[in-house]
Amino acid sequence: ENRIDSVGLTDGGIILPLAGLIAGVLILLLLAMLLRFRLWRARAWAEMTRSSLARSEARFSTAFENTGLPVMVLREGRIYRINDAARQLLGYHDPAELIGRQPAEISPPIQPDGRSTADLGQEILAALNTGGRTRTDWTHLRADGSSITTEVLLTKVPTRQGFETIAVLTDVTAQRQAEETLRAYQSRLESAVAKRTEELESRKLLLKEKIATS
Numbered sequence: 001e002n003r004i005d006s007v008g009l010t011d012g013g014i015i016l017p018l019a020g021l022i023a024g025v026l027i028l029l030l031l032a033m034l035l036r037f038r039l040w041r042a043r044a045w046a047e048m049t050r051s052s053l054a055r056s057e058a059r060f061s062t063a064f065e066n067t068g069l070p071v072m073v074l075r076e077g078r079i080y081r082i083n084d085a086a087r088q089l090l091g092y093h094d095p096a097e098l099i100g101r102q103p104a105e106i107s108p109p110i111q112p113d114g115r116s117t118a119d120l121g122q123e124i125l126a127a128l129n130t131g132g133r134t135r136t137d138w139t140h141l142r143a144d145g146s147s148i149t150t151e152v153l154l155t156k157v158p159t160r161q162g163f164e165t166i167a168v169l170t171d172v173t174a175q176r177q178a179e180e181t182l183r184a185y186q187s188r189l190e191s192a193v194a195k196r197t198e199e200l201e202s203r204k205l206l207l208k209e210k211i212a213t214s
Contacts, residue, residue, distance in 0.1 A: 070169040078102055086169060091142035106141050112149065128156045128165060137172070149173045
């Protein structure tokens, strides 16, 4: 009788189901461990990403403040940050006077090429959305009302908040004035040459007429 019960315990559904239960528990434990590992890895990656971004932002801030180049950062079309070199270029005493303003607010309504400032701004925005970078001449109004022509290199960069545009300004006022002076001189010279050529042609025709009638 004891032998029969022993066989029954082995083959009849007690030990075998118990082994299946243990195997199921082990599988659940393994799944739980795998889930915990994936969560840990996701958190570690997120922390590493945040740390990397923080280091990158710190390096950018250092370069932004210490570079000798005038630089502005635009967010949603408004000045978000401006370094000291750009503040001096635009003739303001306090960067807070510029923060939050649109570039068009410190610019004349018409740019030197004849286009309106609003239209040129839309063209720049379209170029940034298409290629992520563009370069253009832009005339600003300084704090004292005088104008300054800058060559602006704009680059669209992704951030944790979305996108920002970094604008690097180069004062080309003297260069553009010199170019305009040269163009005006060339235009006057070409007009003078054309007038002199016309006079010579007229004299040539008169001379031919005199010879023909003599």
